[in-house]
Amino acid sequence: AFDIGKLRDQTGYVTLDSGYKNTGATKSAITFLDGEEGILRYRGYPIEQLAEKSSFLEVAYLLIYGALPTEAELSHFSGQITKHTLVHEDMRKIFDGFPSATHPMAILSSLICALTGFYPQSVSPDLSPEEMELNIIRLLAKMPTIAAWTYKNNMGHPLNYPRNDMDYCANFLYMMFSFPTEKYDINPVVVSALNKLLILHADHEQNCSTSTVRLVGSANASLYGSVSAGINALWGPLHGGANQEVIEMLEAIAADGGDTSKFIAKAKDKNDSFRLMGFGHRVYKNFDPRAKIIKKAADEVLQALGMQDSPLLKIAQELEQAALTDQYFIERKLYPNVDFYSGIIYKALGIPTEMFTVMFALGRLPGWIAQWKEMRENKEPIGRPRQIYTGELERDYVEMNAR
Ligand code: ACO
Numbered sequence: 001a002f003d004i005g006k007l008r009d010q011t012g013y014v015t016l017d018s019g020y021k022n023t024g025a026t027k028s029a030i031t032f033l034d035g036e037e038g039i040l041r042y043r044g045y046p047i048e049q050l051a052e053k054s055s056f057l058e059v060a061y062l063l064i065y066g067a068l069p070t071e072a073e074l075s076h077f078s079g080q081i082t083k084h085t086l087v088h089e090d091m092r093k094i095f096d097g098f099p100s101a102t103h104p105m106a107i108l109s110s111l112i113c114a115l116t117g118f119y120p121q122s123v124s125p126d127l128s129p130e131e132m133e134l135n136i137i138r139l140l141a142k143m144p145t146i147a148a149w150t151y152k153n154n155m156g157h158p159l160n161y162p163r164n165d166m167d168y169c170a171n172f173l174y175m176m177f178s179f180p181t182e183k184y185d186i187n188p189v190v191v192s193a194l195n196k197l198l199i200l201h202a203d204h205e206q207n208c209s210t211s212t213v214r215l216v217g218s219a220n221a222s223l224y225g226s227v228s229a230g231i232n233a234l235w236g237p238l239h240g241g242a243n244q245e246v247i248e249m250l251e252a253i254a255a256d257g258g259d260t261s262k263f264i265a266k267a268k269d270k271n272d273s274f275r276l277m278g279f280g281h282r283v284y285k286n287f288d289p290r291a292k293i294i295k296k297a298a299d300e301v302l303q304a305l306g307m308q309d310s311p312l313l314k315i316a317q318e319l320e321q322a323a324l325t326d327q328y329f330i331e332r333k334l335y336p337n338v339d340f341y342s343g344i345i346y347k348a349l350g351i352p353t354e355m356f357t358v359m360f361a362l363g364r365l366p367g368w369i370a371q372w373k374e375m376r377e378n379k380e381p382i383g384r385p386r387q388i389y390t391g392e393l394e395r396d397y398v399e400m401n402a403r
Contacts, residue, residue, distance in 0.1 A: 035281070107153075132373065200293060240360040242337070
């Protein structure tokens with residue numbers, strides 16, 4: 001029989017909070033989030049202002065170092081990143097070992113972890129501030145190169161080396177989409193939309209992937225190893241993987257004849273595991289402030305690219321309208337989240353669906369770095385959650401012939 005007294009003796013008292021819905025894991029000075037009011041601020045600055053006025057590298061600097069950079073600081077920071085965009089030539093060989101069906105997120109996390117092999121000093125638990133700085137710069141600089149090469153390699157295209165005369169976003173688009181045989185023109189509308197998307201994804205306090213980065217890092221694991229773990233967490237369809245699932249869902253609805261009401265009914269049916277991807281959020285019980293900005297950006301991008309009549313966009317708009325007026329979604333406070341619209345923009349920008357979550361990782365990188373650095377600098381103890389044990393109480397080993 002279950003003996004609570006005996007169990008207590010064995011485990012002591014612990015608080016159970018499945019999914020950490022109400023448990024703070026750390027103190028942090030990086031990102032403020034009020035899910036009830038729909039407020040998001042990086043280091044105190046409202047996301048709306050940053051998305052409108054800032055550049056992605058400026059926001060990265062803000063998140064990592066705590067203040068907006070002066071012109072000289074930003075120029076030094078961008079210059080350092082530009083200097084480190086190349087990756088070791090031996091990294092190209094690692095790509096060859098992956099079967100062609102490998103998901104880009106698996107390749108990305110493997111290659112980010114592989115950086116530890118090229119920079120062995122990075123695994124030291126006692127990094128000097130200069131070494132920590134260099135690891136941060138390397139990671140910010142090399143991630144776009146690795147991400148773009150992941151795509152090019154999967155497509156069997158020649159790999160493009162970084163162009164240091166271009167800014168962060170333009171260089172990434174160049175590495176993704178240009179061919180040595182053709183002239184590649186950068187579209188400023190696309191560059192500006194990408195800049196905005198990356199800023200909106202740059203940090204979101206203690207979400208699943210960021211908590212993973214901090215937890216792994218709390219064991220004194222390296223920055224590259226910790227971020228590699230975060231990439232795998234982000235890949236999950238309930239987290240960053242949702243942006244890929246949104247487009248796949250919209251395409252499935254289109255292929256099925258475009259009847260959105262059928263899919264809304266499925267999402268409400270408790271005997272059906274189908275969920276409306278891109279709706280709902282653990283923390284936002286109000287409109288996701290990022291979704292508002294992205295929705296506007298999506299309209300502008302589709303207009304500028306002449307794609308405002310896209311059938312997928314029409315389905316997305318119908319779903320959004322239906323969900324915003326349906327009691328089921330209203331009662332549960334299920335609003336469209338950032339992933340609902342980001343997938344639509346990525347699609348319009350020509351980013352292949354399986355690369356959507358890689359784009360999210362590219363955006364989230366400064367947040368992961370800032371959180372890892374904060375955790376290290378605060379000398380946080382190793383993360384080690386407890387449990388409520390529900391297994392067998394003590395029992396004697398049974399000999400094989402007696403089982
Ligand atoms: N479609 C239909 N019903 C939903 C949805 C959805 N997308 N999301 C939540 N619900 C329902 C649940 O079935 C549950 O209903 P019940 O109370 O009748 O049982 C209720 O709303 C609460 O849902 P939970 O799963 O308990 O909420 P939780 O906070 O744990 O989950 C999550 C949040 C994972 C984001 C969820 O809303 C979901 O699965 N959404 C779809 C996936 C998605 O878009 N993920 C991206 C999140 S944003 C990001 O990571 C950047």
